Amino acid sequence: MTGQGASLFYRDWGAGDPILFLAGWTLSSDMWAYQMEPLSRQGFRCAAYDRRAHGRSSDPGRGYDYDTLADDLADVIEALRLENLTLVAHSFASGEVVRYLTRHGSARIARVALIAPAAIPFLLRTDDNPIGVPEAAFAQMRDAFLSDFAGWAEDNAEPYFVPGTSRATADWTIRMMTQTSLQAAGELNRIQVSTDFRSELARLDVPVLILHGDRDASAPIEITGRPAAALIPGARLMVYEGAPHGLYFTHKERLNQDLTHFIREQA
Numbered sequence: 001m002t003g004q005g006a007s008l009f010y011r012d013w014g015a016g017d018p019i020l021f022l023a024g025w026t027l028s029s030d031m032w033a034y035q036m037e038p039l040s041r042q043g044f045r046c047a048a049y050d051r052r053a054h055g056r057s058s059d060p061g062r063g064y065d066y067d068t069l070a071d072d073l074a075d076v077i078e079a080l081r082l083e084n085l086t087l088v089a090h091s092f093a094s095g096e097v098v099r100y101l102t103r104h105g106s107a108r109i110a111r112v113a114l115i116a117p118a119a120i121p122f123l124l125r126t127d128d129n130p131i132g133v134p135e136a137a138f139a140q141m142r143d144a145f146l147s148d149f150a151g152w153a154e155d156n157a158e159p160y161f162v163p164g165t166s167r168a169t170a171d172w173t174i175r176m177m178t179q180t181s182l183q184a185a186g187e188l189n190r191i192q193v194s195t196d197f198r199s200e201l202a203r204l205d206v207p208v209l210i211l212h213g214d215r216d217a218s219a220p221i222e223i224t225g226r227p228a229a230a231l232i233p234g235a236r237l238m239v240y241e242g243a244p245h246g247l248y249f250t251h252k253e254r255l256n257q258d259l260t261h262f263i264r265e266q267a
Contacts, residue, residue: 004068008076009056010049014040017263018082021048022073024091025118025188026180027173028055031090034252035259042260049076051093053184055176064187066195070099077108086263088113090248091219092192094228095119102200111207113259116245118219120228122196129196131223138193146186153177159217160246169249201231208235209262211255213243 011029013036021032029048036046050057052072053064063069073096077085085108089097094117101109114120125132145152157170177185210232212225219225221239229237238258243251 004052004063004071004075006052006060006063006072007058008049008052008072010047010076010080011036012045012047012080013037014043014045016043016045017084017086018045018047018080019086019088019259019263020077020080020082021046022087022089022093022096023048023051023054024093024116025192026054026177026185027090028176028179030055030176031173031248032088034249035088035256038256039260044263047076047080047082051184053181055179059181059184061181061183064184065191066095066099067103069096070103073097073100074104083108084110086111086113086259088115088259089117090115091118091245092188093119095192095195095197098197098200098204101206102203106204106206109206111209111263112204113209113211113262114225114228115211115248115255116213116216116219117210117224117228118245119192119195120197120224121201121231122198123193123223124196131227133193133223135193138189142186142189145189146182149182149185150174150178156218160244162215162242162244162250165246165250173246197228198231201228202233204232204235207262208232209258210235210237211240211247211258212237213240213245213247213251215242216245216247218245 028050040046053059153174229235
């Protein structure tokens with residue numbers, strides 16, 4: 001049980017230098033199977049957890065703000081006694097990691113890898129953020145998935161992956177998504193699109209690697225990964241040609257190699 005009243009499911013495979021994986025919006029720890037299985041055989045301790053109201057974690061009906069989610073992350077790190085830790089975050093979870101670092105500090109964190117980050121630096125179009133997306137577009141998308149989440153996920157499955165990805169993989173992903181509380185899906189989308197992380201990114205003090213595909217329809221690199229890399233001191237951006245938002249599956253072999261190299265070169 002976290003300090004904020006949620007019971008979080010986790011998995012913990014292997015032994016060695018620890019990696020903690022954070023799932024994307026409405027996804028669960030299941031998404032990391034194709035990273036955790038091979039990396040746990042290569043001398044890493046691989047852990048992942050289901051965010052509150054996701055997967056097998058409890059659904060407390062509250063706590064859908066970045067401070068609480070960062071505190072949940074801190075509780076997982078403490079419970080598993082993780083030190084010299086690599087955080088690997090996909091999509092929405094990039095915001096959780098940034099808020100954790102600015103709220104709890106980096107004493108336990110050795111490095112961070114952000115995979116297709118979709119919460120940073122700031123998604124909403126404002127006078128001082130002209131590359132952002134208009135609020136009306138986000139509201140329209142949110143109305144669509146709140147009225148038929150399974151149908152919306154089905155409609156967006158093809159651009160999430162690459163041509164030739166199996167139907168079974170798309171169905172697996174949709175099942176993960178629809179296990180998430182609809183309340184959580186809506187509330188987390190609201191904070192994702194409205195939270196401005198720009199000032200927090202400049203305060204990060206650990207090595208950061210950003211891995212992003214140039215065919216990411218969910219989090220276009222020009223409004224997420226590229227400007228985020230420019231704001232984070234010393235961050236490195238690696239662009240995967242032809243990769244979509246679901247690159248953790250479509251480009252898993254390259255991703256696993258790049259993560260392994262990043263961890264070992266920074267050891």
